[in-house]
Amino acid sequence: MTQDQSPHALMIQGTTSDAGKSVLCAGLCRVLSRRGYAVKPFKPQNMALNSAVTVDGGEIGRAQAVQAQACGLEPQTDMNPVLLKPNTDIEAQVIVHGHPLAEMDAWDYHAYKPSVLPAIMESYDRLMSSSDAVVIEGAGSPAEINLRDLDVANMGFAEEAGCPVIIVADIDKGGVFAHLYGTLALLSLSEQKRVKGFVINRFRGDINLLTSGLKWLEQETGKPVLGVIPYLHGLHLEAEDAVADQQLTEDSGPVLKIVVPVLSRISNHTDFDPLRLNPNIDLTFVRKGDAFPACDLIILPGSKSTRADLAFLRSNGWDKHINRHLRFGGKVMGICGGYQMLGMLLHDPDGIEGESGTSQGLGFLDLETTMEQDKQLHRVEGVMQLPEQSEVHVTGYEIHAGTTTGSALEQRLIKLGERFDGVMSEDGLVLGTYLHGIFDHPEACKALLAWAGLKDIEIPDYNQIREDGINRIADAMEEHLDMEQILSVMSLW
Incomplete structure (x- = not known):
């Protein structure tokens, strides 16, 4: 792919880790699948200790396996060509196309990124050639300026692939306008042009109280707010990496x-x-x-x-x-x-x-x-x-x-x-x-x-619970996001 191309793809990046990228990608995959598109998920580089085994005998992040389920597909290694599994705070196992390549510390892997980019692009091109659309998940934040020079996980990939970007922020964390405005400001001019809009995730309360802030954000950045996703209480989709502490149900009967x-x-x-x-x-x-x-x-x-x-x-x-x-x-x-x-x-x-x-x-x-x-x-x-x-x-x-x-x-x-x-x-x-x-x-x-x-006792059907979670986030996106504009950004409308 070249920077001038406009494929039927969309990359969802976040202002922070746990902003909702994985969940929104799964939801968008389900929305597009419902509408009849042959859609596939993709994450260029993932760092996680939660992994899944693919149908072709490799290892990828679990988030992409859930996103594959949202597309009605079995997971495959091309959906996450680079997986980093930390051994210590400074060293990780580098997995490329589903199989271990080497153990590298942070500096060695940072220098190795240009060598791994061809493997990432090979996987992306294969997915693009075999589908109507590809939904791409970023990693962490694109505003990590210390890592930008050799980035392959966020804007570095988006620039190489020529794909549009939406930035999502979690309002439940606080500081949502600073997160969105500051993230955009820290991008280069070409990267800013690639951003087609913002999504605010996990909003609680009266949406009318947010309106003035949304208008200010749009005026100051020139980018549309594509929607505000409400806080979905009790939503369950597998976590990318963090261990959740809360019990997800109330006690009932013998325990x-x-x-x-x-x-x-x-x-x-x-x-x-x-x-x-x-x-x-x-x-x-x-x-x-x-x-x-x-x-x-x-x-x-x-x-x-x-x-x-x-x-x-x-x-x-x-x-x-x-x-x-x-x-x-x-x-x-x-x-x-x-x-x-x-x-x-x-x-x-x-x-x-x-x-x-x-x-x-x-x-x-x-x-x-x-x-x-x-x-x-x-x-x-x-x-x-x-x-x-x-x-x-x-x-x-x-x-x-x-x-x-x-x-x-x-x-x-x-x-x-x-x-x-x-x-x-x-x-x-x-x-x-x-x-x-x-x-x-x-x-x-x-x-x-x-x-x-x-x-x-009766045992809940966990696969159905996961399906219900995917459908729930897809329903919320259909209701609260400007899906027609998102489809237009992907050249699907």
Whole structure:
């Protein structure tokens, strides 16, 4: 693409992180899909520890997987050609076209951006050639002037691709006019011309109180306000990265108390969204320094840096809480990295996830895990049979670098075609699995909750909840945004 072209595409950038870019992109994808357009999502560069496995066997950000669902499509690697998964505060795994390329610190990756731009444009061109429209999500803010010289995630990409831009701001954060006015002012003249309007997100109250500010913004910038999206209470779409603390439903009937320790490099915490949406579950995320409450089930989540997070867990004294919890008959479950922590030893001889070496595991399962260069990326389905229960259907996905061996693997729980996953301790108190998304399927979720002590309850259909969320934001956009002008900006009207 050249800067002079005007493709059927639109890039949604934000004044800040969590301004609503991911959600609005999903909503716009659904609006265009409803209107009969073959639309696809795209995010040039994503930094997130929540990821999804694509139909073509790669790894992308979960936000783009949700946006693909909004289009009625399976996710594919071209929808997010560059994914950065932080190992530490200054280093990340760089994933290109769905597969790990290298570990780089911030400076090295910044210098590498010109080399990754061709891969980004290859993916974008493939999406453009196979669809009527492409909805593009920016990352962070385009006003991060320290990163502008080699930008590939916001205006740097927009300039290269020649696509129009809408800027969204979250009024619930406060300072919305300063955010929008200041962001535009910090752009170059060519970038300012590329901006076709503003959207204000998450507004509460009487819209008439906002009118004078909207008029001032339009007069001062020469850019239209394309609409104001109200605050949609109870809306659920998966978070890009931040761990949400609030319970999403009111308690109703019997309650199972679940605790999830928030590890320093927690990954795919969206695994727990189906639990947070269940009115019979009280789920608490415990952070560094928090009191560890009494509960029925502790779930150790996935981690991008398993050995380092195991040390983090111990430094918080959480291992002692887990041991005491088990002595009193509580249940413990580990998912992916959390599953690896439940074993005897964790080996990383080549420093795949950080410093090379071996760590003592928590010792609840007779297993050892060795980190290997080739990452396991699988979308799976099969059957699960927990003790004293019948077989149930299970779906999920695997994203891990380790290979696990040991006698505990004889206690197989999940059959995935010709192979197995999932183990349980002989006393039935500890369960481990590599499967992310294992709570998404109602049958599997109900079986696991019954094992944990919550029986005879209805399990919400999480996929339908996600569909309802996508439709709800699409309906709000149809009602509150000038969709005809947006379609015109995309040359679709």
